[in-house]
Amino acid sequence: MATADELKFQEFDDAANLLAANPDATTISIDEPVEIPKNQHSRLQEPAREEDDELLGTDDSDKTELLAGQKKSAPFWTFEYYQTFFDVDTYQVLDRIKGSVFPVPGKNFVRLYIRSNPDLYGPFWICATLVFTIAVSGNLSNFFIHLGKPTYHYVPEFRKVSIAATTIYAYAWLVPLALWGFLMWRNSKVMNIVSYSFLEIVCVYGYSLFIYIPTAMLWIIPQKVVRWVLVVFSLCLSGSVLVMTFWPAVRDDNRRIAVATVATILLLHALLAVGCLAYFFDAPELDIPAPIIPVHNGTTVITKSH
Amino acid sequence: FPGLADVSISQDIPVEGEITVPVGSHSPDEDYSTLDEPVKDTIMRDLKAVGKKFVHVMYPKKSSALLRDWDLWGPLVLCVSLALMLQGGSADSKDDGGPQFAEVFVIIWFGAVVITLNSKLLGGTISFFQSLCVLGYCVLPLTVAMLVCRLVLLAGAGTVSFIIRLIVVGAMFGWSTLASTAFLADSQPPNRKALVVYPIFLFYFVISWMILTFTPQ
Numbered sequence: 001m002a003t004a005d006e007l008k009f010q011e012f013d014d015a016a017n018l019l020a021a022n023p024d025a026t027t028i029s030i031d032e033p034v035e036i037p038k039n040q041h042s043r044l045q046e047p048a049r050e051e052d053d054e055l056l057g058t059d060d061s062d063k064t065e066l067l068a069g070q071k072k073s074a075p076f077w078t079f080e081y082y083q084t085f086f087d088v089d090t091y092q093v094l095d096r097i098k099g100s101v102f103p104v105p106g107k108n109f110v111r112l113y114i115r116s117n118p119d120l121y122g123p124f125w126i127c128a129t130l131v132f133t134i135a136v137s138g139n140l141s142n143f144f145i146h147l148g149k150p151t152y153h154y155v156p157e158f159r160k161v162s163i164a165a166t167t168i169y170a171y172a173w174l175v176p177l178a179l180w181g182f183l184m185w186r187n188s189k190v191m192n193i194v195s196y197s198f199l200e201i202v203c204v205y206g207y208s209l210f211i212y213i214p215t216a217m218l219w220i221i222p223q224k225v226v227r228w229v230l231v232v233f234s235l236c237l238s239g240s241v242l243v244m245t246f247w248p249a250v251r252d253d254n255r256r257i258a259v260a261t262v263a264t265i266l267l268l269h270a271l272l273a274v275g276c277l278a279y280f281f282d283a284p285e286l287d288i289p290a291p292i293i294p295v296h297n298g299t300t301v302i303t304k305s306h
Numbered sequence: 307f308p309g310l311a312d313v314s315i316s317q318d319i320p321v322e323g324e325i326t327v328p329v330g331s332h333s334p335d336e337d338y339s340t341l342d343e344p345v346k347d348t349i350m351r352d353l354k355a356v357g358k359k360f361v362h363v364m365y366p367k368k369s370s371a372l373l374r375d376w377d378l379w380g381p382l383v384l385c386v387s388l389a390l391m392l393q394g395g396s397a398d399s400k401d402d403g404g405p406q407f408a409e410v411f412v413i414i415w416f417g418a419v420v421i422t423l424n425s426k427l428l429g430g431t432i433s434f435f436q437s438l439c440v441l442g443y444c445v446l447p448l449t450v451a452m453l454v455c456r457l458v459l460l461a462g463a464g465t466v467s468f469i470i471r472l473i474v475v476g477a478m479f480g481w482s483t484l485a486s487t488a489f490l491a492d493s494q495p496p497n498r499k500a501l502v503v504y505p506i507f508l509f510y511f512v513i514s515w516m517i518l519t520f521t522p523q
Contacts, residue, residue, distance in 0.1 A: 155521070156403065
């Protein structure tokens with residue numbers, strides 16, 4: 001029968017002391033888990049942020065976080081590195097376009113569609129299509145507006161293509177660069193849950209420009225009201241995609257800075273739409289009749305008033 | 307080896323022959339050297355190759371001539387002639403006119419390079435110059451359309467001529483796109499075909515637009 005002392009709970013000494021007493025004993029050490037994966041950490045810390053889970057699409061963001069680490073391992077001077085940015089199938093591109101045109105309220109475009117697989121195909125070719133659509137539609141619209149006038153001579157206005165290309169590509173690449181730099185800078189000051197890579201921001205901007213393609217085609221209709229309704233409508237759709245993407249990224253920041261950031265994003269987007277409408281599409285009704293000044297060698301010089 | 311014990315070679319059969327085994331096909335250089343041939347032959351050989359490819363574009367069916375024996379003479383000739391014909395579409399001010407020679411040239415070559423890069427990045431197995439060759443040769447229908455448009459515009463520039471031009475350019479645009487996709491589509495991964503075909507469509511659409519909107523001064 002055991003003595004009362006043996007049955008009592010005994011404090012076990014430190015491993016070192018026990019080993020000193022009995023150097024030949026086998027020991028097992030169990031380490032404390034030092035690293036907690038980032039998602040779990042944030043989930044533990046802020047269980048009340050339910051909407052973030054929805055926005056982040058956390059059901060398989062863990063998987064994509066793991067998978068993302070295995071991609072893009074080729075060095076940047078090889079062709080394979082750039083192939084990783086074109087690793088999309090037809091249905092994926094179509095899904096992303098659909099997601100930009102029909103924004104689901106509350107769903108983040110990046111998390112829902114991009115899922116750590118940003119592609120450059122969409123932004124590049126959507127911008128190219130938009131450039132040519134705006135140039136062609138502007139040309140067609142001007143042709144129809146001035147069609148009845150006897151002094152009108154059709155011009156293809158090819159220079160406008162290069163201007164459109166410069167504007168749209170600058171918008172689609174420089175604004176994301178600036179936004180990414182800004183978000184990185186704020187990230188260093190304020191710990192944000194959501195942060196995007198540069199390519200993901202380029203992706204969002206590229207796909208959000210898709211709605212302007214049918215809008216540009218509809219701008220051929222020479223009615224001011226129709227054009228402005230289209231501007232507002234497309235701005236709402238693509239603007240909402242951008243806002244829902246970037247609001248979670250700046251929400252934790254100082255209130256004023258967050259609102260100012262989102263307002264700037266929307267303002268630049270609106271500026272692009274209105275600027276394209278004003279520059280490439282002539283005003284529908286020219287109330288002031290164009291004065292015709294006959295020149296002595298027989299050709300007439302017409303001054304256009306916009 | 308018991309079976310070989312009774313194999314014997316009689317003494318009077320000479321054993322002779324060539325040890326070298328010809329690998330692959332005889333290259334024509336072994337037959338005659340092209341250095342000594344008359345210049346006309348050299349030029350005619352290349353012209354015939356280019357002409358054969360033109361025929362293949364007009365009647366697109368599976369052929370390896372365009373793909374394997376690619377050359378860039380045809381695309382160069384087509385591009386230069388198209389750019390020359392598109393010139394002279396100027397207007398009152400330099401800014402509003404049609405594309406200049408350099409613009410057409412840049413659009414065709416830069417556009418073809420970008421489309422080739424796009425298809426290679428998406429995982430296509432075609433080589434860079436083969437794709438350039440196909441895209442350049444398939445501009446042929448549109449060059450023919452440009453020729454027809456210029457002839458129609460000589461007759462007049464009214465609505466009827468516009469409708470004729472529209473039909474001709476539209477048909478040639480469809481022909482170009484179908485011909486180039488017939489040649490290029492096989493080398494693409496199956497679930498990305500549409501992603502590769504769309505830029506080709508855009509490319510020929512832009513060229514067609516330039517042709518259709520050409521107005522002589």
